[in-house]
Structures are given as structure tokens and as C-alpha cells.
Amino acid sequence: MKFLLNLYLNAADLPGEGPDHEEFLGAAARTGELISGHAFADPSISAVVRVRDGVVAVSEGPYPRASDHVAVQYLVDCESRERALELAALIPSGRAGGVEVRPVMDSAGMEM
């Protein structure tokens, strides 16, 4: 099962230096569970593109209006939801942040 682990941090609180995820990275890579990961730039330099009736509008800044933003994102493939929660617990989430464990849809299915 694949899960996206979204580390949310408060924009005011975003780390100046790279996040320290050694423990998580070590665990998830060693076991063959880590697929990919990205650390994101500051949300203030994002842009949002909207297409309405064929008209493209670009606005500067992040999409969510809240002050919490995804700072780092990992894609993992693991045995169960419980294991994904266990891996998420290895990611330090600061004083006010949190890691969202989001299941990824699978293109396979069982007949009902």
C-alpha cells in the first residue's frame, strides 16, 4: 500500500536549515519502503494557476490560505496503515506541525 506522508509546518516556523530526517530516511530506505521524497521551497514563492472557461489566471503565493503548509513530502510503500503511521512518527514535526498520512489510490481492485 502506498502512502503520502505530508509534513505540515507553520509558515512562520519553517526550518531555516534542512530538516533532520535521518532517522526516518534510514528506516524507510533500509527496509525498501521509501519511494521518493521532496523538500519544498518556501510557500511564498509558489504560484497558483487557475483555468476558468479557457482563461488562465496566475496568482502569486500558496494555494491554501491557512498558515500551515506542506514543507516535506515522502511517498512510501508499506505493509499496512499501521506501519505508515509508525514511519510518520519518525519524522520530527516541530512544535506545532504534524505529519498527514494519506493513502494513495491503487489502480487494482478485487471483484465484489
Place this chain on the structure above:
Amino acid sequence: MSGSERFGDLLRALAPQVLGMLLRRYGGFEECEDAVQEALLAATVQWPADGVPENPRAWLVTVASRRLVDQVRGEQARRRREVTAAVREAPDADLAPAPGDENPADRDDTLTLLFLCGHPALTPASQVALTLRAVGGLTTAEVARAFLVPEATMAPRISRAKQRIKAVGASFATPTAQEWAERLDAVLHVLYLIFNEGYTASSGPDLHRAELTTEAIRLTRMVHRSLPDDGEVAGLLALMLLTDARRAARTGPDGALVPLAEQDRNRWDAAMIHEGAALVTAAMSASPLGPYQLQAAIAALHVQAPRAEDTDWEQIRVLYGILGRIAPNPMVTLNHAVAVAMTRGPQAGLELLESLDGDPRMARHHRLHAVRAHLQELAGEYAAARENYRLAARRTTSLPEQRYLRDRAGELDR
């Protein structure tokens, strides 16, 4: 069949035999397994160009042995002397029963390798990956592709598994009599996981995953040849055949899931059904009952009915009742509830489902909601059924299941 597929089949049949020979001669699972992979790779490059050698197995053993020596050369001198001496002592004549000439030792080697790859010290994901590579002869890239992860993600599962095997001191030997049943269960479970991984894959971009079902059946056949009298091995093989027989009919042309009752039975594979049904019938009359045999017997009842309405639900209900007693599991209860609903009416089925509401494994599971919706629909409780189909659609992580469940809910709106 293309030339490379022919080479592929031959190589993969020889892979466990060659690995078995190396292990018996030199020991050291990790090194031997790497050497065999390299020999297989060399064969895929050289054989199409130079032709298949007269004795392909001896060729592979010779090449793998050389690779093993090369590998060890960088390591300690003591080990180097031992292995080179062993390689020098290995006369080619003794490597070489004629190709295709299966001897019992080869079959036992395959089984012994399966025991090693299904070692209880490994995680299920590692057992599966290692089995496909060491016994199935797939490359790490092929295993990765089948599981839809990058090779860099799959590689550690395999190397870690090999390190674990070394660390716990597991050896290339058949389990003791006390361990036998438990270890064989583990092997069968690994084969079942491989099968299911392929079976749940739909058509289209996931087509190559269906090869996993073929591979699981091939490996289970090998185990069945080694242990023809084991009822559970026969039961698992029968279950796989009877399930895979429906493959062509279980998705529509647009990739949508087609439920069992609505499948076009002309598209089921009659030869597989025949073989599976014969296997499970013979097994059940000769061996103690086990979960795989029971599941195969249920699958046989489903696929042997000429029309969905001819299904012998009474017999299926009885078999699920026995299965629930010898191998209790919430998924069995779900299926049992459907069989109860089909024989004793939907209310009786719904009552049985209530026993799962307090089960933490099932309370959030989409299948519980999907089955409840189905039984409510049968009972004419359409509003409740629609709500439960929608709830199930929100909770599944499978796109085709979600689409199916939303469609069912949508039909109840009309």
C-alpha cells in the same frame, strides 16, 4: 512466443536448480544468489547471439561459479582459497544431467530454496521479493516493476532479506519434522501473496502484474510436484487455477470490475477450471481438510455453476461455516454472511455481519460496508444500501472498486 520469452522461460526454470547446486557446493546464500543472477544476465545477453548451449544448466553453473570466485577474490584470502579450490574441484561432468531431465534433487532444491526465502525472520514483503528473485529467477528490476515501485526501493528489500538470512544463520536445508508444517504454511502464504498481488491488478497499464499470477501458479506447481500428497499444496494450486480461470471475464472492456454473478461464463478458462476442480476433489478425499482446500472447493462451486442462479449456495454456506471454524478470519465471516443471505435470506446475513462491527480490523474496512450495502439492497432497504455503498466508495483505496461502488449507489438513486 518470441525468442526472448523462450529463453526467459528456460532460464527461470533453471534458476533454482543452478542456485541449489551452488549452495550445496559452496554455501553462502547471499553470494551464491548474486552469482546466479549474474549468470542469468550473461545468458540473456549471450544465448540469443550465440545460441543456447548444449547443456544450459551446466553452462549456468560454470558461469555462476566463476562469478562467485570473482566476487570472493576481493574478500579475505582464506575464503578465496576455499572457493577457488572448490570450483577447481568441480568437474563439469558432474554438473550435467541432460537439459529438461528433471531429477528429484532439483525439485527438492526448489522446495528447500522456498523454505529459505519464506524464513520467519523475514518480513512478508521481503519473503515475496526474495522468492521471486531466487526461485522465480526474476531480476530485481522485474520484481520492482511488478510491484509498481522503483528498483531503488525494491533492491533493499532483497539485500536486507539476504542479510537477515545470514544473520539468523538460516541454512540451505529442509526444516526439521517439528518445524515442517509451520514452514510449509509460510511458503504457501508467500505464494498466495504473490498470486493475489497479480490477481488484484486490473487490465491496461498493470498488465505486467498479471504475470505474477502466472508466476505464482508456476511456483506452486513445482511445490505440488515435490509434495504431491500434501492436500493444502494441492488446495492452493486448485484455488489459484479456479480463481485465475475467471481473469478474462472479471473486467469489462473499459477496465470496470464485473461482479462474479454478472460475468460472461463463456469467457472463463474451462481447462483451468477442469484441472482445479479435479485437484481439489482428489485432495479433499485423500487428505485432512485445510483452509486452502476449502477455499478452492468454494471457488469450484462458483465456477462450475452453468449460470449464477444455479450456484449451490447451500453447499457454499456449509463450507464457509467449516472454514470459519478451522481458520477464523473477518474476511471469511463477510463471505459467510453473503452465503447465509443467499440461503436463509438477507436479514440472516445482515445479522451475521453485526458480529464484525466490534472488530477493530473491520470497523473501518470498506468491504464490510460494501457487503452490508449488497445485503441491504437484497432486502429492499434501498436508502440504507445507497448510504453504505457510498461509505464503502469513500473508504476503498482502489480506483476500480470505487467506481463500481459509486455506480451501485447511483443505480439505487433511480
